[in-house]
Amino acid sequence: MEMLGRTRDDLPTPSPLVDLDIMAANINKMSRFARAASVGLRPHVKSHKCAEIARRQVENGAVGVCAATIREAEAMAEADIRGLLITSEMVGRDKVVRLIQLTRRQPETMSVVDHVQHARDLSEAAQANGVVLNVLIDIDPELHRSGIPAGAPAVALAESIQKMPRLNLRGLQCYSADSSHVPGHAARKKHSTEAMLPAIETFLELKRRGMPVDIMSGGSSGTYDIDTALEGLTELQAGSYVLMDVDYRRIGGMRGAEFDDFGQALTVLATVISRNHAGQATVDAGYKAFATDRPFGPVPKDLPGVTYRFMGDEHGLVEWRDDSDRIRLGDRIEFVVPHCDPNVNLYDRIFCLRAGTVEAVWPVARGYA
């Protein structure tokens, strides 16, 4: 059925909504910021998996986009988004084959390496297929998730890669996932700076050794104004800023208890489907409608005093403290989502609203690995 022109009252629920004006303001603000900081903005599409959002980011000055998965990168390439950096190690036959196909289509495509064995595997596959693969070395910010330690191990890996003619070493990546959500701007600055400096120092060392590296990529929405102030960072890979969520709001900003540098553009719309008890109502949105990886749930939008509680796969309870009839059977409620990345990943399409009306429906590249 046609969705364009529908309003909150007649859309299917649960469904994700994006406020196009808030999103545009977020995109513009981060673009202006990166330009002023003389840092390239390559925003991460893992937060939205949506080519139409990526297109707007690139049109506003982004040098390309980051992707976490080969599927995300393929979806961006299908939409002719250029300048792809896949920020996860592409290991195993399926991913390497697809990385090579993608590189044939967009030769500037980059991915990351954190082990000499992986570099050799990529090099052999590139040789066998007659392509050159562009790589960044993934530096571990001592998180032990992925990456090679900064300093001597990374330099040694860089020297090995330099000897592999089918690999083109473009630089380094260091993503300090821990830093992005440290509460309080000062504490976050200290955490992220300590995590990033060894990687940046390694990048400068590679330059001193005459290696033609030009990319030092890192940073998040939570540290965008912190990491870009570090001498040597050339690219920012922030992602969540475009949609935002409860999680980022809670980390605190430069001036206040809330991080409100960017607006909450993403919500999930739900319907009240049961209303049999005073002070509570059941909505059609539960574990399958909201990200559940945080110790908090979604927050009802523009309904102060109303809270949400998970009640199973397809149900949630909204509660309020008075006996009023303020929420009724059939009401529509918007919720700011707990964590935007896994929340978008629950849906195949986003409804884009302006002035309360659906102006576009955008596909989400999720579900396939």
Added chain:
Amino acid sequence: MEMLGRTRDDLPTPSPLVDLDIMAANINKMSRFARAASVGLRPHVKSHKCAEIARRQVENGAVGVCAATIREAEAMAEADIRGLLITSEMVGRDKVVRLIQLTRRQPETMSVVDHVQHARDLSEAAQANGVVLNVLIDIDPELHRSGIPAGAPAVALAESIQKMPRLNLRGLQCYSADSSHVPGHAARKKHSTEAMLPAIETFLELKRRGMPVDIMSGGSSGTYDIDTALEGLTELQAGSYVLMDVDYRRIGGMRGAEFDDFGQALTVLATVISRNHAGQATVDAGYKAFATDRPFGPVPKDLPGVTYRFMGDEHGLVEWRDDSDRIRLGDRIEFVVPHCDPNVNLYDRIFCLRAGTVEAVWPVARGYA
């Protein structure tokens, strides 16, 4: 790319796998059980959202299937699965329009009602569209999620519905979500019996009053052998038994600490993409690959002593206690999922394996509301 004939080594990751032999054994076992108990089996597709699985359930004797959402029910109807019961209240214009369309296609379709206002809304829509809507009254097992209280309130609602010529009251539904996961069979039996008896008593009261009701639906995979022993239950709506998960395994069975009446047919396949530290390796499966609504994560299959820890949207850490090289870069690991329903919901397709080879790829009806 063609996926049929692929093995664990060359499938995309992360991806959900179903072991066809284990699944078939689960389907057969529950079908035989329900037949022996003289209870109709209408299994819930919320656990798998997959028409091909539903087809096998119906071919093995199920009287139809339950669906939690209109989208699931539509997907089943598109695959000519008959006997649909939508177990959530269809409230709001979008859902009611689609319920009517579905009922035109499959007139036996049922949904549930827990409020007289909702019954009136359905009745008016049915009248305006010239259809008869079949309904069950949804009884609240004192969970306050959905449903009307058993006893007088439910009887009054039944009498109101009897006066609405376009609504056909078929009976009651009572789903005690809390009961299904009570640890220990004896405690679970007590919990579920106390929750279900008031609903069943109400069902018998409607019969005594001469109402032509014939369906008393309830039960879960965790209580399948408990609820079906209750005199008066006519239908079992268990779902998870077909795939199983860590969550159900932990509730304990009739004889042991593990509930192993049904086999774990569903896993998620992941790849080791980083391997830079002793006793740990990083896989490409995190919050977007596994359900995160439980206080525990997935369990590596056939790897005793190896544990999993979430490390973000696309990453997880597997850890083991010795310095051995037992897990290497590029290895494939299967994980039993924490909670099957929201886990299946993360994917658009399931790879079906027999003897280690993909025999079929089945679509999952998720993502759209």
